[in-house]
Amino acid sequence: xxxxxxxxxxxxxxxxxxxxxxxxxxxxxxxxxxxxxxxxxxxxxxxxxxxxxxxxxxxxxxxxxxxxxxxxxxxxxxxxxxxxxxxxxxxxxxxxxxxxxxxxxxxxxxxxxxxxxxxxxxxxxxxxxxxxxxxxxxxxxxxxxxxxxxxxxxxxxx
Numbered sequence: 001x002x003x004x005x006x007x008x009x010x011x012x013x014x015x016x017x018x019x020x021x022x023x024x025x026x027x028x029x030x031x032x033x034x035x036x037x038x039x040x041x042x043x044x045x046x047x048x049x050x051x052x053x054x055x056x057x058x059x060x061x062x063x064x065x066x067x068x069x070x071x072x073x074x075x076x077x078x079x080x081x082x083x084x085x086x087x088x089x090x091x092x093x094x095x096x097x098x099x100x101x102x103x104x105x106x107x108x109x110x111x112x113x114x115x116x117x118x119x120x121x122x123x124x125x126x127x128x129x130x131x132x133x134x135x136x137x138x139x140x141x142x143x144x145x146x147x148x149x150x151x152x153x154x155x156x157x158x
Contacts, residue, residue, distance in 0.1 A: 004125070006077040009034035011068055011123060013060060013082040013112060017046040020081040020127065034078075035068055060111045065118025078123035084109045089133040098134070098142050113149055126155060 008031035012020055015038040024031045036055040038044045044057050070078050089098060089106045098106035100113075116122060128134075135143040147157045 002125070004077045006075065007031070009070075009076045009078050011035040011037075011070070011078060011080040013037045013080065013115075014084050014108070015047055015055075015081075016040075016043050016083065018051050020079075020083075020129070021051055024079075031079075037063065060108060060115075063115070065115045066120070068115060068119060070119050070121045070123055073121045073124060077125065079125040079127060080123040081127045081129065082109070082112045083129040084112070089139060090131045091133065095133075095138065097139055100142070100145070109146065113146075116153060122153060126150065 008024065008029055010021055010024060010031050010033050012018060012033070012035070015021075015036045018033070018036070021031075021033045033051055033053055033055075036044070036047060036053070037058045037060050038047065038055075039057050039059040041057055044055060048054055068080075070080075084098075084106060087105050089095070096102070096104045096106070098104060098109050100107065100110045133139060150157055
């Protein structure tokens with residue numbers, strides 16, 4: 001069992017209004033909203049209003065792994081969340097998939113791969129949130145590629 005016994009620095013990619021931060025707050029976790037990557041102005045405005053922060057908009061395609069500033073992992077536990085766009089996966093959406101190298105919104109998942117490859121220190125915990133179709137028959141091959149990538153970086157998938 002993995003236990004967190006250090007101060008948490010939360011890095012939220014595709015942050016939206018910050019539901020992951022709110023969840024940590026609601027359970028009384030010892031954490032800080034450390035980095036937020038969200039390109040939608042109304043979403044980041046809502047995030048800042050809800051959490052009392054002043055994060056700017058950030059486009060995931062225009063930042064580097066070093067911009068996440070994951071440092072001193074012996075002192076902090078970094079949790080990186082990534083709730084990448086679901087519009088191309090969900091039943092209500094276009095069902096265009098999330099394949100690497102495609103121009104789909106759900107294909108932005110692979111920007112997380114790029115960022116992790118660019119980090120000199122990796123976050124200890126990753127948490128992906130998305131719709132159930134992320135691992136349905138049409139998307140399973142890409143989902144398995146994603147899991148294989150994570151395992152190659154030393155992560156365990158659950």
